[in-house]
Amino acid sequence: MSKDIGIDLGTATVLVYVKGKGIVLKEPSVVAIDRNTDRILKVGREAQMMLGRTPGYITAIRPLRDGVISQYDVTLRMLQYFIRRACGSLLFKPRVIICVPSGITEVEERAVIDAATQAGAKHTYLIEEPVAAAIGAGIDISMPNGHMIVDIGGGTTDVAVISLQGIVVSESIKVAGDKFDEAIIRYVRRKYNVLIGERTAEEIKIKIGGAWQREEPRTIEVKGRCLVQGLPRVVHLNSMEMPDALEEPITAIVESICSVIERTPPELIGDILNNGIVMTGGGSLLYGLDRLIANVTGIRTRVADHPVSCVAIGTGKSLDHISVIPEGAVNISRQRQQR
Ligand SMILES: Nc1ncnc2c1ncn2[C@@H]1O[C@H](COP(=O)(O)OP(=O)(O)O)[C@@H](O)[C@H]1O
Ligand SMILES: [Mg+2]
Structure with a gap:
Protein backbone atom coordinates (compact mmCIF):
# COMPACT_ATOMS: atom_id res chain seq x y z
CA MET A 1 0.00 0.00 0.00
CA SER A 2 1.40 3.39 -0.86
CA LYS A 3 0.49 6.82 0.37
CA ASP A 4 -0.49 9.70 -1.83
CA ILE A 5 0.57 13.16 -0.86
CA GLY A 6 0.00 16.58 -2.36
CA ILE A 7 2.48 19.38 -1.80
CA ASP A 8 1.98 23.09 -2.26
CA LEU A 9 5.58 24.16 -2.61
CA GLY A 10 4.98 27.86 -2.09
CA THR A 11 7.60 30.59 -1.94
CA ALA A 12 6.41 31.56 1.54
CA THR A 13 4.62 28.49 2.85
CA VAL A 14 4.82 24.75 2.22
CA LEU A 15 1.63 22.80 2.85
CA VAL A 16 1.36 19.03 2.69
CA TYR A 17 -1.91 17.23 2.12
CA VAL A 18 -2.21 13.51 2.76
CA LYS A 19 -5.03 11.63 1.11
CA GLY A 20 -7.65 10.68 3.65
CA LYS A 21 -6.22 13.00 6.29
CA GLY A 22 -6.27 16.50 4.82
CA ILE A 23 -3.59 19.12 5.47
CA VAL A 24 -1.05 17.62 7.89
CA LEU A 25 1.68 20.20 7.69
CA LYS A 26 1.93 23.94 7.13
CA GLU A 27 5.30 25.58 7.61
CA PRO A 28 7.22 28.56 6.23
CA SER A 29 9.50 27.53 3.34
CA VAL A 30 12.66 28.48 5.18
CA VAL A 31 15.76 26.41 5.90
CA ALA A 32 18.60 27.24 8.30
CA ILE A 33 22.00 25.79 7.45
CA ASP A 34 25.26 25.59 9.35
CA ARG A 35 27.78 26.76 6.77
CA ASN A 36 30.73 25.14 8.48
CA THR A 37 29.32 21.62 8.40
CA ASP A 38 26.72 22.13 5.64
CA ARG A 39 24.12 20.57 7.92
CA ILE A 40 20.49 21.58 8.11
CA LEU A 41 19.82 23.05 11.52
CA LYS A 42 16.16 23.90 11.28
CA VAL A 43 13.37 23.75 8.73
CA GLY A 44 10.12 25.69 8.72
CA ARG A 45 8.84 27.82 11.58
CA GLU A 46 11.96 27.56 13.71
CA ALA A 47 14.16 28.47 10.76
CA GLN A 48 11.94 31.46 10.02
CA MET A 49 12.64 32.89 13.46
CA MET A 50 16.29 32.98 12.40
CA LEU A 51 15.79 34.99 9.20
CA GLY A 52 17.89 38.13 9.45
CA ARG A 53 19.05 37.15 12.94
CA THR A 54 21.80 34.59 12.28
CA PRO A 55 25.44 34.73 13.39
CA GLY A 56 28.05 34.41 10.65
CA TYR A 57 28.19 30.64 10.37
CA ILE A 58 24.42 30.09 10.01
CA THR A 59 22.36 31.10 6.98
CA ALA A 60 18.59 31.07 6.94
CA ILE A 61 17.38 30.74 3.35
CA ARG A 62 14.09 30.87 1.52
CA PRO A 63 15.10 28.52 -1.29
CA LEU A 64 12.03 29.13 -3.45
CA ARG A 65 12.03 32.89 -3.29
CA ASP A 66 10.56 33.72 -6.71
CA GLY A 67 8.25 30.77 -7.08
CA VAL A 68 10.67 28.28 -8.54
CA ILE A 69 13.68 26.47 -7.26
CA SER A 70 16.52 28.94 -6.96
CA GLN A 71 18.63 26.91 -4.57
CA TYR A 72 18.30 23.34 -5.71
CA ASP A 73 20.18 21.52 -2.94
CA VAL A 74 18.39 23.31 -0.17
CA THR A 75 15.00 22.76 -1.77
CA LEU A 76 15.77 19.09 -2.16
CA ARG A 77 16.59 18.75 1.51
CA MET A 78 13.57 20.77 2.56
CA LEU A 79 11.30 18.55 0.44
CA GLN A 80 12.92 15.46 1.91
CA TYR A 81 12.30 16.74 5.42
CA PHE A 82 8.64 17.57 4.74
CA ILE A 83 7.90 14.33 2.85
CA ARG A 84 9.44 12.28 5.70
CA ARG A 85 7.53 14.21 8.31
CA ALA A 86 4.25 13.82 6.45
CA CYS A 87 4.73 10.10 5.76
CA GLY A 88 6.44 8.85 8.88
CA SER A 89 8.56 6.06 7.48
CA LEU A 90 9.43 5.76 3.82
CA LEU A 91 8.97 2.01 3.79
CA PHE A 92 6.30 2.53 1.18
CA LYS A 93 7.29 5.28 -1.16
CA PRO A 94 4.51 7.79 -1.69
CA ARG A 95 3.14 9.11 -4.93
CA VAL A 96 3.66 12.83 -4.80
CA ILE A 97 1.83 15.58 -6.61
CA ILE A 98 3.33 19.04 -6.46
CA CYS A 99 1.90 22.28 -7.69
CA VAL A 100 4.11 24.68 -9.61
CA PRO A 101 3.61 28.21 -10.95
CA SER A 102 2.10 28.29 -14.44
CA GLY A 103 5.06 30.25 -15.81
CA ILE A 104 7.59 27.53 -14.94
CA THR A 105 10.08 26.47 -17.64
CA GLU A 106 10.78 22.85 -18.55
CA VAL A 107 14.18 23.01 -16.87
CA GLU A 108 12.60 24.25 -13.65
CA GLU A 109 9.91 21.60 -13.94
CA ARG A 110 12.61 18.94 -14.21
CA ALA A 111 14.30 20.34 -11.10
CA VAL A 112 11.10 19.99 -9.05
CA ILE A 113 10.50 16.44 -10.30
CA ASP A 114 14.10 15.37 -9.61
CA ALA A 115 14.03 16.92 -6.16
CA ALA A 116 10.84 15.04 -5.22
CA THR A 117 12.08 11.77 -6.66
CA GLN A 118 15.37 12.06 -4.80
CA ALA A 119 13.42 12.96 -1.69
CA GLY A 120 11.71 9.58 -1.84
CA ALA A 121 8.69 9.91 -4.12
CA LYS A 122 7.74 6.78 -6.05
CA HIS A 123 6.17 8.86 -8.80
CA THR A 124 5.99 12.60 -9.08
CA TYR A 125 3.24 14.56 -10.79
CA LEU A 126 2.96 18.27 -11.34
CA ILE A 127 -0.13 20.42 -11.42
CA GLU A 128 -0.20 24.06 -12.35
CA GLU A 129 -0.95 26.30 -9.42
CA PRO A 130 -3.98 28.15 -10.85
CA VAL A 131 -5.68 24.85 -11.66
CA ALA A 132 -5.07 23.59 -8.13
CA ALA A 133 -6.22 26.93 -6.71
CA ALA A 134 -9.48 26.74 -8.68
CA ILE A 135 -10.18 23.17 -7.53
CA GLY A 136 -9.37 24.20 -3.96
CA ALA A 137 -11.70 27.19 -4.18
CA GLY A 138 -14.50 24.75 -4.95
CA ILE A 139 -14.91 25.76 -8.58
CA ASP A 140 -16.14 23.09 -10.99
CA ALA A 176 3.44 39.39 -4.83
CA GLY A 177 3.54 39.55 -1.02
CA ASP A 178 7.34 39.96 -0.79
CA LYS A 179 7.20 42.98 -3.10
CA PHE A 180 4.57 44.56 -0.83
CA ASP A 181 7.03 44.17 2.06
CA GLU A 182 9.88 45.64 0.01
CA ALA A 183 7.70 48.58 -1.03
CA ILE A 184 6.96 49.31 2.64
CA ILE A 185 10.69 49.17 3.46
CA ARG A 186 11.42 51.65 0.64
CA TYR A 187 8.60 53.93 1.74
CA VAL A 188 9.72 54.08 5.39
CA ARG A 189 13.26 54.71 4.25
CA ARG A 190 12.26 57.47 1.86
CA LYS A 191 9.78 59.21 4.11
CA TYR A 192 11.32 58.73 7.59
CA ASN A 193 14.97 57.94 6.82
CA VAL A 194 14.64 54.74 8.83
CA LEU A 195 15.66 51.25 7.82
CA ILE A 196 13.30 48.44 8.91
CA GLY A 197 13.66 44.68 8.44
CA GLU A 198 11.61 42.35 6.24
CA ARG A 199 9.68 40.80 9.10
CA THR A 200 8.75 44.22 10.48
CA ALA A 201 7.59 45.25 7.02
CA GLU A 202 5.42 42.14 6.80
CA GLU A 203 3.91 42.93 10.19
CA ILE A 204 3.09 46.46 9.03
CA LYS A 205 1.49 45.08 5.88
CA ILE A 206 -0.69 42.60 7.74
CA LYS A 207 -1.73 44.95 10.54
CA ILE A 208 -2.27 48.28 8.78
CA GLY A 209 -1.46 47.69 5.09
CA GLY A 210 -4.04 48.06 2.38
CA ALA A 211 -4.87 48.82 -1.22
CA TRP A 212 -7.87 50.88 -0.19
CA GLN A 213 -8.45 53.42 2.58
CA ARG A 214 -9.90 51.90 5.75
CA GLU A 215 -13.01 53.44 7.26
CA GLU A 216 -11.29 53.52 10.61
CA PRO A 217 -7.61 54.32 10.13
CA ARG A 218 -5.10 52.31 12.16
CA THR A 219 -1.64 53.11 13.41
CA ILE A 220 1.35 50.99 14.31
CA GLU A 221 4.61 51.66 16.13
CA VAL A 222 7.71 50.02 14.65
CA LYS A 223 11.41 50.09 15.33
CA GLY A 224 14.24 50.51 12.87
CA ARG A 225 17.60 52.13 12.45
CA CYS A 226 17.87 55.82 11.67
CA LEU A 227 19.90 56.22 8.49
CA VAL A 228 21.18 59.63 9.55
CA GLN A 229 22.38 58.92 13.08
CA GLY A 230 22.70 55.17 12.79
CA LEU A 231 20.75 54.77 16.03
CA PRO A 232 17.53 52.88 16.83
CA ARG A 233 14.43 54.86 16.15
CA VAL A 234 10.68 54.41 16.67
CA VAL A 235 8.35 55.29 13.81
CA HIS A 236 4.58 55.70 13.94
CA LEU A 237 2.87 54.68 10.74
CA ASN A 238 -0.72 55.27 9.73
CA SER A 239 -2.82 53.00 7.52
CA MET A 240 -3.71 56.01 5.38
CA GLU A 241 -0.14 56.03 4.06
CA MET A 242 -0.31 52.45 2.85
CA PRO A 243 -2.11 52.65 -0.52
CA ASP A 244 0.61 55.14 -1.52
CA ALA A 245 3.46 53.03 -0.16
CA LEU A 246 2.12 49.93 -1.93
CA SER A 309 -4.74 26.51 2.07
CA CYS A 310 -6.71 26.64 -1.17
CA VAL A 311 -3.92 25.47 -3.46
CA ALA A 312 -2.91 22.61 -1.16
CA ILE A 313 -6.52 21.48 -0.86
CA GLY A 314 -6.90 21.57 -4.65
CA THR A 315 -3.60 19.74 -5.16
CA GLY A 316 -4.78 17.09 -2.72
CA LYS A 317 -8.16 16.74 -4.38
CA SER A 318 -6.51 16.31 -7.77
CA LEU A 319 -4.84 13.17 -6.36
CA ASP A 320 -8.14 11.48 -7.08
CA HIS A 321 -7.35 11.86 -10.78
CA ILE A 322 -3.91 10.25 -10.52
CA SER A 323 -5.21 6.79 -11.30
CA VAL A 324 -6.26 7.92 -14.77
CA ILE A 325 -2.93 9.55 -15.54
CA PRO A 326 -0.06 7.48 -16.95
CA GLU A 327 2.80 6.83 -14.57
CA GLY A 328 5.86 8.98 -14.59
CA ALA A 329 6.43 12.65 -14.39
CA VAL A 330 3.65 14.47 -16.12
CA ASN A 331 2.09 17.82 -15.93
CA ILE A 332 -1.56 17.20 -15.32
CA SER A 333 -3.11 20.32 -16.72
CA ARG A 334 -0.85 20.42 -19.73
CA GLN A 335 -1.71 16.82 -20.45
CA ARG A 336 -5.38 17.58 -20.18
CA GLN A 337 -5.01 20.39 -22.66
CA GLN A 338 -3.35 18.10 -25.16
CA ARG A 339 -6.16 15.61 -25.09
N1 LIG B 1 -3.44 39.04 6.39
C1 LIG B 1 -2.55 39.24 5.42
N2 LIG B 1 -2.52 40.42 4.76
C2 LIG B 1 -1.63 40.63 3.77
N3 LIG B 1 -0.72 39.73 3.36
C3 LIG B 1 -0.71 38.53 3.99
C4 LIG B 1 -1.62 38.21 5.04
N4 LIG B 1 -1.35 36.95 5.46
C5 LIG B 1 -0.33 36.50 4.70
N5 LIG B 1 0.06 37.43 3.81
C6 LIG B 1 1.15 37.36 2.84
O1 LIG B 1 0.94 36.27 1.97
C7 LIG B 1 2.19 35.87 1.41
C8 LIG B 1 2.30 34.37 1.45
O2 LIG B 1 1.23 33.80 0.79
P1 LIG B 1 1.23 32.24 0.42
O3 LIG B 1 -0.02 31.97 -0.33
O4 LIG B 1 1.48 31.44 1.65
O5 LIG B 1 2.51 32.22 -0.54
P2 LIG B 1 3.17 31.07 -1.38
O6 LIG B 1 2.08 30.34 -2.08
O7 LIG B 1 4.09 31.78 -2.31
O8 LIG B 1 3.88 30.20 -0.40
C9 LIG B 1 3.27 36.54 2.24
O9 LIG B 1 3.83 37.61 1.51
C10 LIG B 1 2.50 37.06 3.45
O10 LIG B 1 3.09 38.22 4.00
MG1 LIG C 1 0.94 29.56 -3.32
Whole structure:
Protein backbone atom coordinates (compact mmCIF):
# COMPACT_ATOMS: atom_id res chain seq x y z
CA MET A 1 0.00 0.00 0.00
CA SER A 2 1.40 3.39 -0.86
CA LYS A 3 0.49 6.82 0.37
CA ASP A 4 -0.49 9.70 -1.83
CA ILE A 5 0.57 13.16 -0.86
CA GLY A 6 0.00 16.58 -2.36
CA ILE A 7 2.48 19.38 -1.80
CA ASP A 8 1.98 23.09 -2.26
CA LEU A 9 5.58 24.16 -2.61
CA GLY A 10 4.98 27.86 -2.09
CA THR A 11 7.60 30.59 -1.94
CA ALA A 12 6.41 31.56 1.54
CA THR A 13 4.62 28.49 2.85
CA VAL A 14 4.82 24.75 2.22
CA LEU A 15 1.63 22.80 2.85
CA VAL A 16 1.36 19.03 2.69
CA TYR A 17 -1.91 17.23 2.12
CA VAL A 18 -2.21 13.51 2.76
CA LYS A 19 -5.03 11.63 1.11
CA GLY A 20 -7.65 10.68 3.65
CA LYS A 21 -6.22 13.00 6.29
CA GLY A 22 -6.27 16.50 4.82
CA ILE A 23 -3.59 19.12 5.47
CA VAL A 24 -1.05 17.62 7.89
CA LEU A 25 1.68 20.20 7.69
CA LYS A 26 1.93 23.94 7.13
CA GLU A 27 5.30 25.58 7.61
CA PRO A 28 7.22 28.56 6.23
CA SER A 29 9.50 27.53 3.34
CA VAL A 30 12.66 28.48 5.18
CA VAL A 31 15.76 26.41 5.90
CA ALA A 32 18.60 27.24 8.30
CA ILE A 33 22.00 25.79 7.45
CA ASP A 34 25.26 25.59 9.35
CA ARG A 35 27.78 26.76 6.77
CA ASN A 36 30.73 25.14 8.48
CA THR A 37 29.32 21.62 8.40
CA ASP A 38 26.72 22.13 5.64
CA ARG A 39 24.12 20.57 7.92
CA ILE A 40 20.49 21.58 8.11
CA LEU A 41 19.82 23.05 11.52
CA LYS A 42 16.16 23.90 11.28
CA VAL A 43 13.37 23.75 8.73
CA GLY A 44 10.12 25.69 8.72
CA ARG A 45 8.84 27.82 11.58
CA GLU A 46 11.96 27.56 13.71
CA ALA A 47 14.16 28.47 10.76
CA GLN A 48 11.94 31.46 10.02
CA MET A 49 12.64 32.89 13.46
CA MET A 50 16.29 32.98 12.40
CA LEU A 51 15.79 34.99 9.20
CA GLY A 52 17.89 38.13 9.45
CA ARG A 53 19.05 37.15 12.94
CA THR A 54 21.80 34.59 12.28
CA PRO A 55 25.44 34.73 13.39
CA GLY A 56 28.05 34.41 10.65
CA TYR A 57 28.19 30.64 10.37
CA ILE A 58 24.42 30.09 10.01
CA THR A 59 22.36 31.10 6.98
CA ALA A 60 18.59 31.07 6.94
CA ILE A 61 17.38 30.74 3.35
CA ARG A 62 14.09 30.87 1.52
CA PRO A 63 15.10 28.52 -1.29
CA LEU A 64 12.03 29.13 -3.45
CA ARG A 65 12.03 32.89 -3.29
CA ASP A 66 10.56 33.72 -6.71
CA GLY A 67 8.25 30.77 -7.08
CA VAL A 68 10.67 28.28 -8.54
CA ILE A 69 13.68 26.47 -7.26
CA SER A 70 16.52 28.94 -6.96
CA GLN A 71 18.63 26.91 -4.57
CA TYR A 72 18.30 23.34 -5.71
CA ASP A 73 20.18 21.52 -2.94
CA VAL A 74 18.39 23.31 -0.17
CA THR A 75 15.00 22.76 -1.77
CA LEU A 76 15.77 19.09 -2.16
CA ARG A 77 16.59 18.75 1.51
CA MET A 78 13.57 20.77 2.56
CA LEU A 79 11.30 18.55 0.44
CA GLN A 80 12.92 15.46 1.91
CA TYR A 81 12.30 16.74 5.42
CA PHE A 82 8.64 17.57 4.74
CA ILE A 83 7.90 14.33 2.85
CA ARG A 84 9.44 12.28 5.70
CA ARG A 85 7.53 14.21 8.31
CA ALA A 86 4.25 13.82 6.45
CA CYS A 87 4.73 10.10 5.76
CA GLY A 88 6.44 8.85 8.88
CA SER A 89 8.56 6.06 7.48
CA LEU A 90 9.43 5.76 3.82
CA LEU A 91 8.97 2.01 3.79
CA PHE A 92 6.30 2.53 1.18
CA LYS A 93 7.29 5.28 -1.16
CA PRO A 94 4.51 7.79 -1.69
CA ARG A 95 3.14 9.11 -4.93
CA VAL A 96 3.66 12.83 -4.80
CA ILE A 97 1.83 15.58 -6.61
CA ILE A 98 3.33 19.04 -6.46
CA CYS A 99 1.90 22.28 -7.69
CA VAL A 100 4.11 24.68 -9.61
CA PRO A 101 3.61 28.21 -10.95
CA SER A 102 2.10 28.29 -14.44
CA GLY A 103 5.06 30.25 -15.81
CA ILE A 104 7.59 27.53 -14.94
CA THR A 105 10.08 26.47 -17.64
CA GLU A 106 10.78 22.85 -18.55
CA VAL A 107 14.18 23.01 -16.87
CA GLU A 108 12.60 24.25 -13.65
CA GLU A 109 9.91 21.60 -13.94
CA ARG A 110 12.61 18.94 -14.21
CA ALA A 111 14.30 20.34 -11.10
CA VAL A 112 11.10 19.99 -9.05
CA ILE A 113 10.50 16.44 -10.30
CA ASP A 114 14.10 15.37 -9.61
CA ALA A 115 14.03 16.92 -6.16
CA ALA A 116 10.84 15.04 -5.22
CA THR A 117 12.08 11.77 -6.66
CA GLN A 118 15.37 12.06 -4.80
CA ALA A 119 13.42 12.96 -1.69
CA GLY A 120 11.71 9.58 -1.84
CA ALA A 121 8.69 9.91 -4.12
CA LYS A 122 7.74 6.78 -6.05
CA HIS A 123 6.17 8.86 -8.80
CA THR A 124 5.99 12.60 -9.08
CA TYR A 125 3.24 14.56 -10.79
CA LEU A 126 2.96 18.27 -11.34
CA ILE A 127 -0.13 20.42 -11.42
CA GLU A 128 -0.20 24.06 -12.35
CA GLU A 129 -0.95 26.30 -9.42
CA PRO A 130 -3.98 28.15 -10.85
CA VAL A 131 -5.68 24.85 -11.66
CA ALA A 132 -5.07 23.59 -8.13
CA ALA A 133 -6.22 26.93 -6.71
CA ALA A 134 -9.48 26.74 -8.68
CA ILE A 135 -10.18 23.17 -7.53
CA GLY A 136 -9.37 24.20 -3.96
CA ALA A 137 -11.70 27.19 -4.18
CA GLY A 138 -14.50 24.75 -4.95
CA ILE A 139 -14.91 25.76 -8.58
CA ASP A 140 -16.14 23.09 -10.99
CA ILE A 141 -13.55 23.45 -13.72
CA SER A 142 -14.77 20.51 -15.79
CA MET A 143 -17.46 22.62 -17.46
CA PRO A 144 -17.01 24.75 -20.58
CA ASN A 145 -17.37 27.84 -18.41
CA GLY A 146 -14.63 30.39 -17.83
CA HIS A 147 -13.29 31.30 -14.40
CA MET A 148 -10.59 33.78 -13.50
CA ILE A 149 -8.23 32.92 -10.66
CA VAL A 150 -5.74 35.39 -9.18
CA ASP A 151 -3.30 33.64 -6.83
CA ILE A 152 -1.07 36.04 -4.92
CA GLY A 153 1.64 34.23 -2.98
CA GLY A 154 4.90 35.43 -1.49
CA GLY A 155 7.04 35.45 -4.65
CA THR A 156 4.64 35.19 -7.58
CA THR A 157 1.19 36.26 -8.67
CA ASP A 158 -0.50 33.90 -11.08
CA VAL A 159 -3.46 35.18 -13.09
CA ALA A 160 -5.29 32.57 -15.13
CA VAL A 161 -8.49 31.95 -17.02
CA ILE A 162 -9.54 28.32 -16.69
CA SER A 163 -12.15 26.41 -18.64
CA LEU A 164 -12.61 22.67 -19.22
CA GLN A 165 -9.82 21.84 -16.73
CA GLY A 166 -7.25 23.73 -18.70
CA ILE A 167 -5.61 27.12 -18.67
CA VAL A 168 -6.82 29.24 -21.57
CA VAL A 169 -4.84 32.41 -20.87
CA SER A 170 -2.42 33.07 -18.05
CA GLU A 171 0.37 35.25 -16.79
CA SER A 172 2.78 34.80 -13.92
CA ILE A 173 4.65 37.80 -12.55
CA LYS A 174 7.27 37.98 -9.83
CA VAL A 175 5.34 40.58 -7.89
CA ALA A 176 3.44 39.39 -4.83
CA GLY A 177 3.54 39.55 -1.02
CA ASP A 178 7.34 39.96 -0.79
CA LYS A 179 7.20 42.98 -3.10
CA PHE A 180 4.57 44.56 -0.83
CA ASP A 181 7.03 44.17 2.06
CA GLU A 182 9.88 45.64 0.01
CA ALA A 183 7.70 48.58 -1.03
CA ILE A 184 6.96 49.31 2.64
CA ILE A 185 10.69 49.17 3.46
CA ARG A 186 11.42 51.65 0.64
CA TYR A 187 8.60 53.93 1.74
CA VAL A 188 9.72 54.08 5.39
CA ARG A 189 13.26 54.71 4.25
CA ARG A 190 12.26 57.47 1.86
CA LYS A 191 9.78 59.21 4.11
CA TYR A 192 11.32 58.73 7.59
CA ASN A 193 14.97 57.94 6.82
CA VAL A 194 14.64 54.74 8.83
CA LEU A 195 15.66 51.25 7.82
CA ILE A 196 13.30 48.44 8.91
CA GLY A 197 13.66 44.68 8.44
CA GLU A 198 11.61 42.35 6.24
CA ARG A 199 9.68 40.80 9.10
CA THR A 200 8.75 44.22 10.48
CA ALA A 201 7.59 45.25 7.02
CA GLU A 202 5.42 42.14 6.80
CA GLU A 203 3.91 42.93 10.19
CA ILE A 204 3.09 46.46 9.03
CA LYS A 205 1.49 45.08 5.88
CA ILE A 206 -0.69 42.60 7.74
CA LYS A 207 -1.73 44.95 10.54
CA ILE A 208 -2.27 48.28 8.78
CA GLY A 209 -1.46 47.69 5.09
CA GLY A 210 -4.04 48.06 2.38
CA ALA A 211 -4.87 48.82 -1.22
CA TRP A 212 -7.87 50.88 -0.19
CA GLN A 213 -8.45 53.42 2.58
CA ARG A 214 -9.90 51.90 5.75
CA GLU A 215 -13.01 53.44 7.26
CA GLU A 216 -11.29 53.52 10.61
CA PRO A 217 -7.61 54.32 10.13
CA ARG A 218 -5.10 52.31 12.16
CA THR A 219 -1.64 53.11 13.41
CA ILE A 220 1.35 50.99 14.31
CA GLU A 221 4.61 51.66 16.13
CA VAL A 222 7.71 50.02 14.65
CA LYS A 223 11.41 50.09 15.33
CA GLY A 224 14.24 50.51 12.87
CA ARG A 225 17.60 52.13 12.45
CA CYS A 226 17.87 55.82 11.67
CA LEU A 227 19.90 56.22 8.49
CA VAL A 228 21.18 59.63 9.55
CA GLN A 229 22.38 58.92 13.08
CA GLY A 230 22.70 55.17 12.79
CA LEU A 231 20.75 54.77 16.03
CA PRO A 232 17.53 52.88 16.83
CA ARG A 233 14.43 54.86 16.15
CA VAL A 234 10.68 54.41 16.67
CA VAL A 235 8.35 55.29 13.81
CA HIS A 236 4.58 55.70 13.94
CA LEU A 237 2.87 54.68 10.74
CA ASN A 238 -0.72 55.27 9.73
CA SER A 239 -2.82 53.00 7.52
CA MET A 240 -3.71 56.01 5.38
CA GLU A 241 -0.14 56.03 4.06
CA MET A 242 -0.31 52.45 2.85
CA PRO A 243 -2.11 52.65 -0.52
CA ASP A 244 0.61 55.14 -1.52
CA ALA A 245 3.46 53.03 -0.16
CA LEU A 246 2.12 49.93 -1.93
CA GLU A 247 1.16 51.59 -5.19
CA GLU A 248 3.90 50.12 -7.37
CA PRO A 249 3.38 46.39 -6.69
CA ILE A 250 -0.40 46.80 -6.57
CA THR A 251 -0.38 48.50 -9.97
CA ALA A 252 1.75 45.68 -11.42
CA ILE A 253 -0.76 43.08 -10.23
CA VAL A 254 -3.76 45.02 -11.52
CA GLU A 255 -2.04 45.52 -14.89
CA SER A 256 -1.35 41.82 -15.12
CA ILE A 257 -5.03 41.06 -14.51
CA CYS A 258 -6.03 43.58 -17.20
CA SER A 259 -3.57 42.10 -19.67
CA VAL A 260 -5.01 38.60 -19.13
CA ILE A 261 -8.52 39.99 -19.60
CA GLU A 262 -7.42 41.62 -22.87
CA ARG A 263 -6.22 38.27 -24.18
CA THR A 264 -9.30 36.32 -23.06
CA PRO A 265 -11.72 35.15 -25.80
CA PRO A 266 -15.04 37.09 -25.68
CA GLU A 267 -17.24 34.14 -24.72
CA LEU A 268 -15.12 33.51 -21.67
CA ILE A 269 -15.18 37.22 -20.75
CA GLY A 270 -18.97 36.86 -20.48
CA ASP A 271 -18.51 33.87 -18.16
CA ILE A 272 -16.03 35.76 -15.99
CA LEU A 273 -18.44 38.69 -15.70
CA ASN A 274 -21.03 36.22 -14.39
CA ASN A 275 -18.72 34.19 -12.18
CA GLY A 276 -16.55 37.01 -10.87
CA ILE A 277 -12.82 36.92 -10.12
CA VAL A 278 -11.66 34.59 -7.35
CA MET A 279 -8.52 35.46 -5.38
CA THR A 280 -6.38 32.95 -3.50
CA GLY A 281 -3.00 32.95 -1.71
CA GLY A 282 -1.90 34.86 1.38
CA GLY A 283 -1.28 38.02 -0.61
CA SER A 284 -4.98 38.21 -1.49
CA LEU A 285 -5.61 39.07 2.17
CA LEU A 286 -4.11 42.54 1.72
CA TYR A 287 -6.86 44.85 2.92
CA GLY A 288 -9.05 46.20 0.11
CA LEU A 289 -7.20 44.56 -2.76
CA ASP A 290 -10.35 42.72 -3.83
CA ARG A 291 -12.24 46.01 -3.80
CA LEU A 292 -9.58 47.79 -5.83
CA ILE A 293 -9.52 45.03 -8.47
CA ALA A 294 -13.33 45.07 -8.70
CA ASN A 295 -13.23 48.83 -9.06
CA VAL A 296 -10.65 48.87 -11.85
CA THR A 297 -11.96 45.90 -13.86
CA GLY A 298 -15.67 46.31 -13.22
CA ILE A 299 -15.80 42.58 -12.38
CA ARG A 300 -17.07 41.29 -9.04
CA THR A 301 -14.05 40.05 -7.06
CA ARG A 302 -13.93 37.88 -3.96
CA VAL A 303 -11.29 36.21 -1.81
CA ALA A 304 -11.76 32.41 -1.66
CA ASP A 305 -12.52 30.68 1.63
CA HIS A 306 -9.25 29.56 3.23
CA PRO A 307 -7.13 31.47 0.70
CA VAL A 308 -3.81 30.22 2.12
CA SER A 309 -4.74 26.51 2.07
CA CYS A 310 -6.71 26.64 -1.17
CA VAL A 311 -3.92 25.47 -3.46
CA ALA A 312 -2.91 22.61 -1.16
CA ILE A 313 -6.52 21.48 -0.86
CA GLY A 314 -6.90 21.57 -4.65
CA THR A 315 -3.60 19.74 -5.16
CA GLY A 316 -4.78 17.09 -2.72
CA LYS A 317 -8.16 16.74 -4.38
CA SER A 318 -6.51 16.31 -7.77
CA LEU A 319 -4.84 13.17 -6.36
CA ASP A 320 -8.14 11.48 -7.08
CA HIS A 321 -7.35 11.86 -10.78
CA ILE A 322 -3.91 10.25 -10.52
CA SER A 323 -5.21 6.79 -11.30
CA VAL A 324 -6.26 7.92 -14.77
CA ILE A 325 -2.93 9.55 -15.54
CA PRO A 326 -0.06 7.48 -16.95
CA GLU A 327 2.80 6.83 -14.57
CA GLY A 328 5.86 8.98 -14.59
CA ALA A 329 6.43 12.65 -14.39
CA VAL A 330 3.65 14.47 -16.12
CA ASN A 331 2.09 17.82 -15.93
CA ILE A 332 -1.56 17.20 -15.32
CA SER A 333 -3.11 20.32 -16.72
CA ARG A 334 -0.85 20.42 -19.73
CA GLN A 335 -1.71 16.82 -20.45
CA ARG A 336 -5.38 17.58 -20.18
CA GLN A 337 -5.01 20.39 -22.66
CA GLN A 338 -3.35 18.10 -25.16
CA ARG A 339 -6.16 15.61 -25.09
N1 LIG B 1 -3.44 39.04 6.39
C1 LIG B 1 -2.55 39.24 5.42
N2 LIG B 1 -2.52 40.42 4.76
C2 LIG B 1 -1.63 40.63 3.77
N3 LIG B 1 -0.72 39.73 3.36
C3 LIG B 1 -0.71 38.53 3.99
C4 LIG B 1 -1.62 38.21 5.04
N4 LIG B 1 -1.35 36.95 5.46
C5 LIG B 1 -0.33 36.50 4.70
N5 LIG B 1 0.06 37.43 3.81
C6 LIG B 1 1.15 37.36 2.84
O1 LIG B 1 0.94 36.27 1.97
C7 LIG B 1 2.19 35.87 1.41
C8 LIG B 1 2.30 34.37 1.45
O2 LIG B 1 1.23 33.80 0.79
P1 LIG B 1 1.23 32.24 0.42
O3 LIG B 1 -0.02 31.97 -0.33
O4 LIG B 1 1.48 31.44 1.65
O5 LIG B 1 2.51 32.22 -0.54
P2 LIG B 1 3.17 31.07 -1.38
O6 LIG B 1 2.08 30.34 -2.08
O7 LIG B 1 4.09 31.78 -2.31
O8 LIG B 1 3.88 30.20 -0.40
C9 LIG B 1 3.27 36.54 2.24
O9 LIG B 1 3.83 37.61 1.51
C10 LIG B 1 2.50 37.06 3.45
O10 LIG B 1 3.09 38.22 4.00
MG1 LIG C 1 0.94 29.56 -3.32
